[in-house]
Amino acid sequence: MILLDENTRAIVQGITGRQGSFHTKKMLEAGTKIVGGVTPGKGGKEVHGVKVYNTVREAVKETDANASVIFVPAPFAKDAVFEAMEYLDLVVVITEGIPIHDSMEFINYAEELGVNIIGPNTPGIASPKVGKLGIIPMEVLKEGNIGIVSRSGTLTYEIANQLKNNNLGVSTCVGIGGDPIIGLGFKEILKMFNEDEDTKAIVMVGEIGGSLEEEAAKIIKNLKKPVVGFIAGKSAPEGKRMGHAGAIIERGKGTAESKIKALKEAGAHVAENITDIPKILMEIL
Known part of the structure; x- marks a missing residue:
C-alpha cells in the first residue's frame, strides 16, 4: 500500500x-x-x-x-x-x-x-485493505497486488472492475487528478509503487494533453516492476478539449501517439483497449 x-x-x-x-x-x-x-x-x-x-x-x-x-x-x-x-x-x-x-x-x-x-479534481485514493480517501467506489476494487495510477476517474473504476472480473486485485488505487496543475503526478506515484512490497505490477492510465505521460516514461525505464499503460482519447482532434482541463492537445504536443511511443520505448506494455489490461497482467505476472 x-x-x-x-x-x-x-x-x-x-x-x-x-x-x-x-x-x-x-x-x-x-x-x-x-x-x-x-x-x-x-x-x-x-x-x-x-x-x-x-x-x-x-x-x-x-x-x-x-x-x-x-x-x-x-x-x-x-x-x-x-x-x-x-x-x-x-x-x-x-x-x-x-x-x-x-x-x-x-x-x-x-x-x-x-x-x-x-489532486485537485481527483477521485482520491483507495486501498481495499484499509479504506479510501475520496469518492472511488469500493465495490469495483478487489484486494490484490496491482497498483493503479490514473488521470481519469471514470476509467479508473472501469479498469479496476475489469481486474476484479478477471480475479485480479488492487494494492492501492490513486487518481492524480485531471487539472493542468496537480500535486503528486505519475512520476512520484510510480516511484512509490516501485518501492511498495504489496505491489507487484502497475497500471498507468493516461490521456491526451500535457506531458505527464512522457515524463513518466523516463521513470519507467528504471523501474523493477512491470508497467501496463493505457492512453485515453486517441481519437481526439488537435485543439479539442476532452473532459478534463488538462486534456487538450496543442500544436501536435500531448497526442496519444507521442505518449504511446514514449511508453513503449521505456519498456511499458501498452494496451490498445482497457479489456486488454487484465490479459497483459496475467501474462507478465
Missing part, C-alpha cells in the same frame, strides 16, 4: 456539506479511520458519528489526525488546503473547478513543506 495505510487518521474538510457528508458515510463504511471533520462555525456538531471542529488545528489537536480529504467548494478550497498543509502530511483535494492560480499557490507551498497533495 502507498499513501493510505492502517496508520492513516483522516479529517474531512467540508464534512457538513452535501458531498462531504455523503462521502464521509461511504469512507466510514469502507473502514477508513475518519477521526474528525472541519467546517468553520459548525464545531460541536456530529456527522455520521464524526465530531465536527471549527478549525484543522482544533481537529488535529484532539484527534491526532495526519491526513485530510477536502470537499470544500472551489472558491474556498485554497484556504482549506493551506490550513490543512500547516498540520498534516497528506492532503487529498477532491474539489473540482479550483482556479489554476490557486492550485499553483498551494502546490508550490506543499513542495516547500514536503506535504503530499493528491
Whole structure:
C-alpha cells in the first residue's frame, strides 16, 4: 500500500456539506479511520458519528489526525488546503473547478513543506485493505497486488472492475487528478509503487494533453516492476478539449501517439483497449 495505510487518521474538510457528508458515510463504511471533520462555525456538531471542529488545528489537536480529504467548494478550497498543509502530511483535494492560480499557490507551498497533495479534481485514493480517501467506489476494487495510477476517474473504476472480473486485485488505487496543475503526478506515484512490497505490477492510465505521460516514461525505464499503460482519447482532434482541463492537445504536443511511443520505448506494455489490461497482467505476472 502507498499513501493510505492502517496508520492513516483522516479529517474531512467540508464534512457538513452535501458531498462531504455523503462521502464521509461511504469512507466510514469502507473502514477508513475518519477521526474528525472541519467546517468553520459548525464545531460541536456530529456527522455520521464524526465530531465536527471549527478549525484543522482544533481537529488535529484532539484527534491526532495526519491526513485530510477536502470537499470544500472551489472558491474556498485554497484556504482549506493551506490550513490543512500547516498540520498534516497528506492532503487529498477532491474539489473540482479550483482556479489554476490557486492550485499553483498551494502546490508550490506543499513542495516547500514536503506535504503530499493528491489532486485537485481527483477521485482520491483507495486501498481495499484499509479504506479510501475520496469518492472511488469500493465495490469495483478487489484486494490484490496491482497498483493503479490514473488521470481519469471514470476509467479508473472501469479498469479496476475489469481486474476484479478477471480475479485480479488492487494494492492501492490513486487518481492524480485531471487539472493542468496537480500535486503528486505519475512520476512520484510510480516511484512509490516501485518501492511498495504489496505491489507487484502497475497500471498507468493516461490521456491526451500535457506531458505527464512522457515524463513518466523516463521513470519507467528504471523501474523493477512491470508497467501496463493505457492512453485515453486517441481519437481526439488537435485543439479539442476532452473532459478534463488538462486534456487538450496543442500544436501536435500531448497526442496519444507521442505518449504511446514514449511508453513503449521505456519498456511499458501498452494496451490498445482497457479489456486488454487484465490479459497483459496475467501474462507478465
